Amino acid sequence: MQNKIEEIKNCALKEINEADNLKALEAVKNKYLSRNSEFNNLKKGMKDLEPSQKPIIGALLNSVSNELNSLIDEKNEVFYKKELNEKLLKEKIDVTLDGIYNPLGHIHPLTRTINELVEIFNFLGFSLAENKNSPEVEVEKYNFDMLNVPKEHPARDVQDTFYCKSAANVVLRSQTSNAQVRQMLASKPPIKIISPGRVYRNENISARKNNLFHQIEGLYIDKNVTMAQLKGVLNEFIRLYFGSSRPTRYRSSFFPFTEPSVEIDVQCIMCEGKGCSVCSGTGWLEILGAGMVDPNVLTDAGIDPNIYSGFAFGMGVERLAMLKYAIDDIRLFFNNDERFLKQF
Ligand code: PHE
Numbered sequence: 177m178q179n180k181i182e183e184i185k186n187c188a189l190k191e192i193n194e195a196d197n198l199k200a201l202e203a204v205k206n207k208y209l210s211r212n213s214e215f216n217n218l219k220k221g222m223k224d225l226e227p228s229q230k231p232i233i234g235a236l237l238n239s240v241s242n243e244l245n246s247l248i249d250e251k252n253e254v255f256y257k258k259e260l261n262e263k264l265l266k267e268k269i270d271v272t273l274d275g276i277y278n279p280l281g282h283i284h285p286l287t288r289t290i291n292e293l294v295e296i297f298n299f300l301g302f303s304l305a306e307n308k309n310s311p312e313v314e315v316e317k318y319n320f321d322m323l324n325v326p327k328e329h330p331a332r333d334v335q336d337t338f339y340c341k342s343a344a345n346v347v348l349r350s351q352t353s354n355a356q357v358r359q360m361l362a363s364k365p366p367i368k369i370i371s372p373g374r375v376y377r378n379e380n381i382s383a384r385k386n387n388l389f390h391q392i393e394g395l396y397i398d399k400n401v402t403m404a405q406l407k408g409v410l411n412e413f414i415r416l417y418f419g420s421s422r423p424t425r426y427r428s429s430f431f432p433f434t435e436p437s438v439e440i441d442v443q444c445i446m447c448e449g450k451g452c453s454v455c456s457g458t459g460w461l462e463i464l465g466a467g468m469v470d471p472n473v474l475t476d477a478g479i480d481p482n483i484y485s486g487f488a489f490g491m492g493v494e495r496l497a498m499l500k501y502a503i504d505d506i507r508l509f510f511n512n513d514e515r516f517l518k519q520f
Pocket of ligand 1: 350
């Protein structure tokens with residue numbers, strides 16, 4: 177029995193010695209010290225020994241298994257540290273390396289301006305009109321006829337309006353005022369909406385004009401709506417958009433769908449009213465058209481002008497953005513030059 181134990185011990189020592197990594201060591205441990213090992217079988221055989229032999233063999237088995245266990249643990253520790261170091265070395269992160277650059281996009285200055293204008297008018301009680309009430313490809317009826325624009329009006333001229341070749345009476349809308357008509361047909365007063373969108377005009381492209389641009393239309397219809405309310409709302413809008421110190425003036429004007437009509441100017445942002453090239457020496461810049469909705473327009477849309485009245489306004493988004501951010505060329509909005517867009 178003693179010899180057998182010695183023999184197993186020597187084999188185990190040799191294999192522990194030869195094991196050169198964690199896995200090999202684990203295998204040796206399994207082979208010699210697990211439940212099913214030969215060594216354990218010897219322990220189980222103890223019960224058949226002579227009573228006098230039991231303590232001697234028992235003590236020997238214990239000391240050998242302790243010795244093997246502690247040898248394996250020691251070596252285990254060494255391998256563990258070695259492998260951990262290798263792993264740490266391999267997975268080392270160089271914190272001085274450049275990070276991965278994920279550039280963030282910017283909101284386009286026109287989108288930004290539209291968002292700001294919509295927010296201001298929401299604050300003043302106007303809600304955003306439904307998209308379907310504001311199509312860009314429009315029939316003449318809603319872009320012109322129902323807005324009281326006579327058939328012979330120069331605005332209808334092909335010089336200004338893009339007509340569709342393949343369908344009669346279809347245009348790319350020349351103004352967001354089509355939203356007024358569609359809104360009046362779609363809902364009953366009180367109506368208090370704004371409707372931003374693209375419009376198209378056959379212009380010679382220059383620093384001031386592009387054949388695609390954006391407008392925001394506003395419409396308020398209820399009982400007893402007055403010109404004083406129009407002034408109140410639009411003055412408040414100008415105060416919120418440009419800041420309280422910007423002087424304004426109202427000039428009488430003409431639009432076929434409003435009566436009376438006005439154009440509103442703000443004091444030139446560039447020269448503070450002294451007169452410069454931006455304001456053509458006048459000291460003023462026109463920013464919007466407005467007026468009391470013409471009774472003909474109300475009647476055509478099925479709203480009784482004896483009960484209801486209202487005002488409408490329309491403004492150019494590019495114009496408002498150019499004034500606020502001191503941009504001197506409308507084409508910058510459409511060229512998508514990153515150097516320009518990045519500034520917003
Ligand atoms: N639609 C007009 C334009 O494009 C602006 C406007 C809208 C004027 C509503 C009065 C009322 O010039």
